[in-house]
Amino acid sequence: DAGVTQSPTHLIKTRGQQVTLRCSPKSGHDTVSWYQQALGQGPQFIFQYYEEEERQRGNFPDRFSGHQFPNYSSELNVNALLLGDSALYLCASTEDRAGMYTEAFFGQGTRLTVV
Amino acid sequence: KNEVEQSPQNLTAQEGEFITINCSYSVGISALHWLQQHPGGGIVSLFMLSSGKKKHGRLIATINIQEKHSSLHITASHPRDSAVYICAVSSGSARQLTFGSGTQLTVLP
Numbered sequence: 001d002a003g004v005t006q007s008p009t010h011l012i013k014t015r016g017q018q019v020t021l022r023c024s025p026k027s028g029h030d031t032v033s034w035y036q037q038a039l040g041q042g043p044q045f046i047f048q049y050y051e052e053e054e055r056q057r058g059n060f061p062d063r064f065s066g067h068q069f070p071n072y073s074s075e076l077n078v079n080a081l082l083l084g085d086s087a088l089y090l091c092a093s094t095e096d097r098a099g100m101y102t103e104a105f106f107g108q109g110t111r112l113t114v115v
Numbered sequence: 116k117n118e119v120e121q122s123p124q125n126l127t128a129q130e131g132e133f134i135t136i137n138c139s140y141s142v143g144i145s146a147l148h149w150l151q152q153h154p155g156g157g158i159v160s161l162f163m164l165s166s167g168k169k170k171h172g173r174l175i176a177t178i179n180i181q182e183k184h185s186s187l188h189i190t191a192s193h194p195r196d197s198a199v200y201i202c203a204v205s206s207g208s209a210r211q212l213t214f215g216s217g218t219q220l221t222v223l224p
Contacts, residue, residue, distance in 0.1 A: 035214075056210065104148070108157040
């Protein structure tokens with residue numbers, strides 16, 4: 001059973017460019033959350049997708065957007081990249097059970113470097 | 116003040132030592148999670164608990180809901196335990212996690 005897979009694993013972009021990161025959730029999971037982790041810090045919640053809609057959002061600007069597909073996979077898009085967007089981007093999948101929190105499974109992350 | 120605070124930030128131990136990492140939180144929670152992160156980034160869930168104590172191998176997690184405090188213990192530590200250990204909470208109807216800043220553990224042979 002494949003766990004959560006993210007692609008690419010590493011990425012280097014130039015300031016002002018746009019980037020798309022991808023996540024396939026664990027089999028049976030229907031909810032995908034994205035987190036940004038700066039060096040030496042804990043992950044920060046970006047947003048969560050369920051039933052192809054953004055269900056919750058953290059304190060991130062509109063430059064950060066996402067999408068969820070019918071097969072539950074998800075994309076994170078960041079426009080107009082800034083140097084400060086350099087971070088590890090983590091995807092976590094869970095199974096939605098009537099509003100209860102269930103264990104999250106994480107991908108290996110995408111290391112984004114903006115130069 | 117962060118909603119989730121961990122201590123210590125860094126911890127170096129000799130192989131075989133008993134290790135304790137602490138986590139305090141300031142909000143009501145539905146569950147507390149202990150996670151392990153190795154160099155390279157991947158995060159593995161160790162425990163999810165809302166009361167009492169859980170044990171898995173050499174790892175033990177406890178939580179005191181009244182005191183809003185949890186501890187992660189590692190018995191007979193080993194160099195392969197070296198990693199960042201992160202405490203995270205989920206609260207109320209929120210389905211996302213709020214993370215602490217992590218504890219870098221180094222176990223020396």
